[in-house]
Amino acid sequence: MVVWTDFERATITDIFSKLDYEAVGGATLARCLVVYPWTQRYFGNFGNLYNAAAISGNPMVAKHGTTILHGLDRAVKNMDDIKATYAELSVLHSEKLHVDPDNFKLLSDCLTIVVAAQLGKDFTGEVQAAFQKFLAVVVSALGRQYH
């Protein structure tokens, strides 16, 4: 079971309460598709992903980015049992979406970078540590049901 300090709980709740889901979600997925272009394999029906400008302006990318980010809400609300909370989503990503779980780490690195830009100086080393710990637990839970 993951042990969270008071600081970590407060930090995660605080970050997500202030998050602009549309801006951050879209920017994160777009950044992932640009920086790690092989991730585009999962979005064959998203239309124009030919270059960074096209990706950043693609409305399907923006919409899906927001969906993904809202998916994290459940983990924020159930920090003490993220593994169980995401069991179903893990099965979905494995059996239906066939997503290589290594991609979860790539997306979470992009999310860290986008949130860092948003929060600026407030994204201190301690805040980053808490945020990355949270994302690592999420990533682990999402990969849990793969077999």
Added chain:
Amino acid sequence: MSLSAKDKDTVKVFWAKVADKVEEVGSDALSRMLAVYPQTKTYFSHWKDLSPGSAPVNKHGKTVMLGVGQAVACIDDLNAGLLTLSELHAFTLRVDPANFKILSHCLLVVLSIKFPNDFTPEVHVSLDKFLAALSRALSEKYR
């Protein structure tokens, strides 16, 4: 995943903007690494003070960033340009190369904070590729 001409240009242009903040950027990246990945502290057991903004962290952050700057200058032949640094890391420092990735990530986070408008996805991908190439060149002499 080698560096295209466009990658190299992007890196040089962006790094010119970072050039006058090397100590600040280096110190922040190093502090973050020590906080977010505590296992990295094992390489600095000889420092009295590992807290963010301490004298050894500032000094060493600057040293590391000057090394990155050196890599930007020899971007057309990283292996040759970083030979001495590679030998230092291989035979004297013996830093596990996994840590290069960790520090690279922390550096990207700092750049994202300090240059939110310049650190676009295109700049991000070129820099990520460059730091990976730099890390490879730095590990060249390990075995």
